[in-house]
Amino acid sequence: MEKILLLTHGGWGEGLLRSIEMILGKIDFVKEIALRPQDLLNEFQEKVDTYVEEERKAALLAREPLHITIFTDLYGGTPTNVAAVKANASPEGIDVITGLNSALLLEACTQIQIKHTLDIASLLENSSHSIFDVMAKIYGTEETHA
Known part of the structure; x- marks a missing residue:
């Protein structure tokens, strides 16, 4: 059972997820928990x-x-x-990746939808x-545009 948890400041991960769903359709294996100023x-x-x-209970019930x-x-x-603290203290596999952006989330969701698993090494390589x-990239210039 592959799951993705987005932990973001202010909840912008939810908007990012909705944007990815515009491309891939409904995604039920991603959840966001936002850190709000009042938390x-x-x-x-x-x-x-x-x-x-x-999620641990659901996986046990599904025997996955x-x-x-x-x-x-x-x-x-x-x-x-x-x-990082949660991953370090958990017996099950938890990976932590920082630098969340749309390309990273799109690649991760695509891998899970197609392969039903997430290959962290290729995820990082592809999204880097x-x-x-x-x-x-388009015009072959090193010029900075302001």
């Missing part, structure tokens, strides 16, 4: 713990192994720190090419 650290941690526990990939928006931020200077 206390322990409340945010409890939301993550509850999600993981619910559970693998969760947590995508976060910013290295060093609270969502990433909470994810998604950030570039468009004008330089």
Whole structure:
């Protein structure tokens, strides 16, 4: 059972997910837990713990192994720190990837839809090419456009 959990500041992961669904259709294996300004650290941690526990129970009921990939928006931020602590303390497979963007989420969802599994190494390799200077790529110029 492959699951993706988005941990983001302010909830922009939900909008990102809706955008990806415009391309791929309904996605039921991705959930976002947003860190809101009013959230206390322990409340945010409890939301993550509850999600993981619910998925653990669902996997046991389905008699399937559970693998969760947590995508976060910013290295060093609270969502990433909470994810790292949770992954380190969990017996099941939890990976944590930071630098969430649309290309990364699109690649991950596509892999799961087609292969029913997520290959982290190829995910990182493929999505690492998604950030570039468009004008330089199209027109072959190194010129900076302001």
